[in-house]
Amino acid sequence: MTTTPSFAVVVPTIGRRPALARLLESLERAAGPRPAAVVVVDDRPSAAPSLTVPDRVAGASVTLLRSGGRGPAAARNRGARDLDVDWLVFLDDDVVVESDWRTRLVEDLLAADAVGAVASQGELHVPLPKDRRPTDWERDVAGLQRAAFITADMGYRRHAFVACGGFDEGFRHAYREDADLALRLIDRGGTVSRGVRRSRHPVGDAGFWVSVRRQRNNAADARMLAKHGRVWRRSSHAPRGRLPWHALTVGAALGAVLGAITRRRFLTALGVGGWAGLTASFAAARIAPGPRTPGEIARMALTSVVIPPAAVFHRLRGEWTARRPANGVDVVLFDRDGTLVDDVPANGDPEQVRLMPGARDAVGRLRAAGLRVGVVSNQHAVAQGRIGRGDVEAVNRRIDALVGPLDGWWYCPHDDGDRCGCRKPAPGLVLAAARAFGHPPSRCLVIGDTEADLRAAERAGARGVLVPNARTRRAEVRDAPVVAAGLHDAVDHVLDLVATR
Numbered sequence: 001m002t003t004t005p006s007f008a009v010v011v012p013t014i015g016r017r018p019a020l021a022r023l024l025e026s027l028e029r030a031a032g033p034r035p036a037a038v039v040v041v042d043d044r045p046s047a048a049p050s051l052t053v054p055d056r057v058a059g060a061s062v063t064l065l066r067s068g069g070r071g072p073a074a075a076r077n078r079g080a081r082d083l084d085v086d087w088l089v090f091l092d093d094d095v096v097v098e099s100d101w102r103t104r105l106v107e108d109l110l111a112a113d114a115v116g117a118v119a120s121q122g123e124l125h126v127p128l129p130k131d132r133r134p135t136d137w138e139r140d141v142a143g144l145q146r147a148a149f150i151t152a153d154m155g156y157r158r159h160a161f162v163a164c165g166g167f168d169e170g171f172r173h174a175y176r177e178d179a180d181l182a183l184r185l186i187d188r189g190g191t192v193s194r195g196v197r198r199s200r201h202p203v204g205d206a207g208f209w210v211s212v213r214r215q216r217n218n219a220a221d222a223r224m225l226a227k228h229g230r231v232w233r234r235s236s237h238a239p240r241g242r243l244p245w246h247a248l249t250v251g252a253a254l255g256a257v258l259g260a261i262t263r264r265r266f267l268t269a270l271g272v273g274g275w276a277g278l279t280a281s282f283a284a285a286r287i288a289p290g291p292r293t294p295g296e297i298a299r300m301a302l303t304s305v306v307i308p309p310a311a312v313f314h315r316l317r318g319e320w321t322a323r324r325p326a327n328g329v330d331v332v333l334f335d336r337d338g339t340l341v342d343d344v345p346a347n348g349d350p351e352q353v354r355l356m357p358g359a360r361d362a363v364g365r366l367r368a369a370g371l372r373v374g375v376v377s378n379q380h381a382v383a384q385g386r387i388g389r390g391d392v393e394a395v396n397r398r399i400d401a402l403v404g405p406l407d408g409w410w411y412c413p414h415d416d417g418d419r420c421g422c423r424k425p426a427p428g429l430v431l432a433a434a435r436a437f438g439h440p441p442s443r444c445l446v447i448g449d450t451e452a453d454l455r456a457a458e459r460a461g462a463r464g465v466l467v468p469n470a471r472t473r474r475a476e477v478r479d480a481p482v483v484a485a486g487l488h489d490a491v492d493h494v495l496d497l498v499a500t501r
Contacts, residue, residue, distance in 0.1 A: 005086040005109045007155065008037040009060075012067075012075035013093035015044045015051065019204070020093045024057050027091075032102025034059035036085045043067045043075040058102065070496070073167035073177040076151070080158075080166060081361060081488070087120075089155040092174075095124070095199040097153075108195030109155060118160035118190035119182065122153030122197040133291045136300060137206045140214070144201060148237040149182035149192060153199045156181075160190055163404060165364030168227075169495045176220035179236035183228055184368070186235075211303045215310040218243060219318030226322035227370055242282070243315060246308035249278040253309075279304055328443045329463075329497050332366050333433055335424075335448035336377035336411075338469050339487075341399060346381035348391025350398035356469075362487040363403045369495055372437050374408035375399075376429035376446065376456070382413035389413060408436055424448075425455035430462055445497075447490050451476040465490045 009027065013020050020040070027038070038057045042050070046068050053062050067075040080088045087109050091097070098104075105122070112120040126142040128134045134142065144150055164184050171177035182192055207213075221241075224232045233240065256271025258264075283304035290296050337343040340363075342354040366373050375396070381387045396409050410429045412422040422428030427441075434441040446457035446464045449472050454464035466472070466480035467490050477483055484490035 004033055004106055005113065006036045007087040007089050007105070007109065008039060008080075008083045008085045009035045009058075009089050009091060010039045010041065010076060010079035010083075011091050011093055012041045012043050012072045012079065013051070015042065015048060016093055016204075017051070019202075020051070020053075022096050023091060023093055024054060024062075026096045026098075027101070028054075028057050030058065030097050030099055030101040030103075032100065032104070033106050034102070035089070036060060037083060038062045039065060039079040039083070041065045041067050041075040041079040043069055043072060045069040070492070071169060071172040071177075072151075072174045073171050074169040074492075074495070077166040077169065077361075077365060080161065081358075083158070085158055087155045088158050088161055090151045090153075091199070092152040092201075094204055095152050095201050098198045098200070101197050101199065104195065104197035105155070108193070108197055111195070112155075112157075112193045115193060116191065117193035118157045118185050119149075119192040120155040120195045121149065121192060122155075122195050122199055124150065124152055124199055124201050126201045126203060128203070133289060135290055135296055136286050137210055138203050139289065140211070141201065141203045149178045151178040152201060153197070154178065155195075156185075160185055160188070162361065162364060164188060165366070165368030166361070168223075168368040168370070169365065170223060170369045170498060171220055173216060173220065175217040176224050179232075179238065180224060180227065181368075183232065183235055208299055209303065209306075212306050212310050215307060216314045218311050218315040219321065222315055222318030223322045226319075243311055245278065245282070246311040249275060249282070249308040250312045252278060279308070282308070329371070329445050329494060330439045331372045331374065331434065331437050331444040332494055333374050333376045333430060333444060333446045333457075333462075334363075335446070335450070335453045336375050336396075336399070338449040338471060339447060339453075339467060340375065340403070343469075343471065346384075346386040347395055348381075348387035350394050353395055353398045353402065355399075355402055356487060358487040360403045362491045363406070365491050366494065367404070369498060371494070371498065372407045372439075374406055374410065374433050374437070376424070376433055376453075377409075377411040378424050378452070379411045379413055380415045380423070383415035383418060408433060410436075424450075425452040425459065427456050427460035430456050430460035434460065434462070445494060447484075447487070447494075451479065454480055465493055 035058055038060050040053050053064050065078055067078040076090055108120045124145050126145050128138055128142055167177050168180050252271050252274030256268050259267030259271055283301050286300045287297055334340050340356060340359050344352050363373055379392050382389060392411055400406060410433050414420040414423050434444050441461040444462040446453055446462055449467055449469050454466055457464035465482045465484050467484050467487060468477050484493060
């Protein structure tokens with residue numbers, strides 16, 4: 001007898017109330033098994049008025065969460081965080097599921113289980129006008145029908161999603177975060193299957209400059225290049241795009257300016273001619289397949305002038321950020337006992353290892369963002385003879401098995417009386433980790449539960465975040481530069497520092 005897989009539906013939203021209402025209504029009407037839960041994540045800034053959602057949809061309770069305007073990747077991670085189901089199914093807030101969607105979804109998930117796939121992508125249909133040619137914006141949205149790995153309607157096996165760290169929250173906009181996750185799943189040996197369930201993605205209203213605003217997506221392409229190398233486009237089935245032509249257009253314009261400044265007429269004429277020809281060709285290529293109305297022609301003409309410099313600017317911004325994350329965090333170092341795992345005094349028994357709440361997800365999210373993750377830990381019980389080095393390493397291996405292999409372990413086997421340079425609050429462990437990772441200490445951040453953790457970071461020239469527990473003293477909390485309510489909040493702080501803005 002085939003068991004129906006459990007699934008939950010997660011919907012990130014930016015407050016598009018009519019669209020969200022249509023989606024939830026269509027999910028309610030769709031025939032088929034009920035989800036275990038429906039989670040709506042409001043990703044508007046925290047000051048925005050709260051949304052109103054139904055108490056139940058499709059027979060399941062609806063939970064409304066907030067992710068504080070940190071982007072759709074962070075919103076999806078927040079929605080998935082506390083769900084204990086076989087499959088996590090993500091829907092965008094501007095799609096409408098078809099009447100048999102829930103039935104087809106379960107069929108798709110069973111088919112994915114049968115072939116060992118870790119993700120299942122639904123079919124997406126973008127309705128276009130039948131009485132005229134589509135506009136540039138409508139053609140852009142219609143391209144989603146052919147895109148690989150899009151999360152407008154995508155399900156992930158939960159254990160694979162968690163093991164991979166979920167979405168990389170460095171992708172702050174709804175672009176490429178889905179392809180990045182798919183490539184990381186595939187790198188771990190997973191496959192993505194195509195399902196038969198269908199959703200509609202109506203073309204929403206867009207302003208005059210929407211095509212210019214979308215050039216910020218070039219920064220996400222730079223992040224993909226940094227994370228996955230030059231084969232990322234082929235691996236994610238992404239078209240090449242026009243960035244080389246935009247760069248040539250910008251180069252021609254700069255040549256014209258340089259010629260004017262240096263009074264070299266030939267260079268000026270060459271630059272102006274090149275810029276005008278490339279811009280006219282670009283505008284014509286956008287106008288030809290469209291409705292060719294006066295308004296659309298004017299829009300294409302004006303935006304075709306602005307798009308090349310906007311595209312080049314955002315690509316350069318992305319290249320810089322991908323290589324030098326904002327505010328300089330490349331490495332995150334956790335304290336072990338009381339931070340990653342329960343503090344069991346002198347623990348040398350791997351069977352007594354218990355992860356702190358959120359530890360696995362916290363490490364996974366940092367990995368997903370491309371950060372190096374290690375542990376710096378005081379183990380004075382070795383010096384006291386209560387445990388041996390082999391016991392420490394056995395416990396460390398157990399933690400590796402629970403959260404996935406970390407990038408490095410550093411521990412101090414000394415006691416206070418040894419006057420070593422590695423026992424926290426001395427900076428030795430942090431400095432050793434920084435050297436091993438090839439980064440200056442200023443690009444490291446330590447997450448711990450005591451003042452000693454934060455002082456070690458400060459003395460090394462790194463930063464620190466305190467995650468208090470029952471043993472943390474009030475004075476330590478009062479004096480800490482940054483205090484997080486838990487590991488999830490600490491990682492939120494780190495990812496806010498390194499995210500592309």
